[in-house]
Amino acid sequence: MSIDTNTIVYFLEIVVGGLLVGIGVHFVPVGGAPAAMAQATGIGTGTVQLAAGSGLTGLLSAGLMMSVTDNIWPILATGAVGAMIMMDATMLTGSWIYAYAVGAPFASAKVNYDPITKFSQPPYVAPGTVGQGIPTVCFVSGTIGAAMGGIGGAMIYYPLMQINGNPAMSAIFAIGIFMVDAVLASWNIQGTIEGFHDPKFKKWPKAFKACLVSTVILGLVAVLIVPLAGGV
């Protein structure tokens, strides 16, 4: 078994990918079950599930791109775009239901004014709730989070593919690393966050450290498993 420069670069790519996933989750505006009852701002589902849904859609796009090219940049970019398309389609169709079925105007309870549109928020927050719907700042934040998740997923997949050359094994391993980092970040934000304007967002350094430790361990396993086991 030998460790050359390439192995170290692959290892670093996996670590950076994991960190991107961990930080990206902080951008995704998820309100959990209360949001599905229009009781909280954001998307009505769990953090990990949504991050996984978008990041893995990006992984599918990145996998397709990697089957035709070895250049890392289009692979990362197409991973980001695939994830952003999934996240935006989800948020947009969710907005239709908030606006046209529940009939609630979008409002965040964490800020008085939307940082992007400067719209006032408190007058539109229904009594007994902490906001509802997906205001512009949450939508933009979700798009950024999806892009980071997509790049992260692709960045984990790329070196794994270079190491073992098996798309199925690399994809499953990438999904595993993705889930670990998404869950760690989700614990850090206690399951719900509105986006980069939420006060909880300031806690990201804690998730950064936790994801760093976990991804270093997983990255070591990933780069050593093929040399140690003698390939597949």
Next chain:
Amino acid sequence: MDAFGMGLVAAMGALATVAGASEDIDSDIGSQSNPNSQVQLAAQVGNPHRIYNKAIAGEPPSNALWCTTAAIMAYVLIEGFQMPLLFAAVAGASLAALFDGVMSTSAYLGRNASQARFNQWIYLDILRYTTPSIMAHVWITSFCIVLISIIQVYVLTPHHPFPIPVIALIWGLTVGAIGSSVGDIHYGGEREFQWRLFGQGLNTMLSGQIVRKAEAGLRNSIDNAWFCAKFGGPCTGMGFGLTVFLDNWRTTVFDPVTQAGAAIAMGLFFVIVMNLYNFYCEVSARRKYGPYPGYKGDIAA
């Protein structure tokens, strides 16, 4: 770009739309995912009901399980026994529906039995005629997703390098995430609480006070499917259909080898358009409904 590829991408988009809609209606009939918290709470706050209650897992993992189960069976039939693709997809979806039937039944019996102290009954008639409709919807979802995976791996060029079960796992997770984020709002935010004032989110004080009476008689889960199939289901289908169609369209129209930049730029264009559309929705909702009348703060609307 070739016409055959475009036709396939359009077929994938259509299959994804159907899969998304049936996935959402399956979760509405079973009260899975987010709205389950209210159905579960209802009996505990003194409102026993006749709504089906199955929370096997979160929607994304459970759908990933059905779709992967179906895809593994299809994969074995195709690779090991050289069966026709369509037959393999049908057989796989049937297996997934059977798995779902077993888990739904045990979830309904277990959850309601554990609430016996709150006077919540197990209704055998509900179990008998609701479980098959859940299984039917799971069949449709997993059939469509296995077919999308088969198209991506065997037919559409460039062929996807992942095997069918991995693609089905990812699409299953994605369709569940979309169903949980989109369709659940229609069921949890609107259908479960139709007696509160229209146009506001659920007041925390009303948690668990779900509607238990139907247009005639007592409400059951089939009534909920009838309501949610009008808007929540199609919206979920639209969300998943857009994801599958737009993501594959850009790499089919533009050759990923020579025109990778154009494919990425086209994706970014879609993202910007969707951001603008959401802004339009926000502005139109604020204009139509206005601020809440009881607001007493000092920030102008």
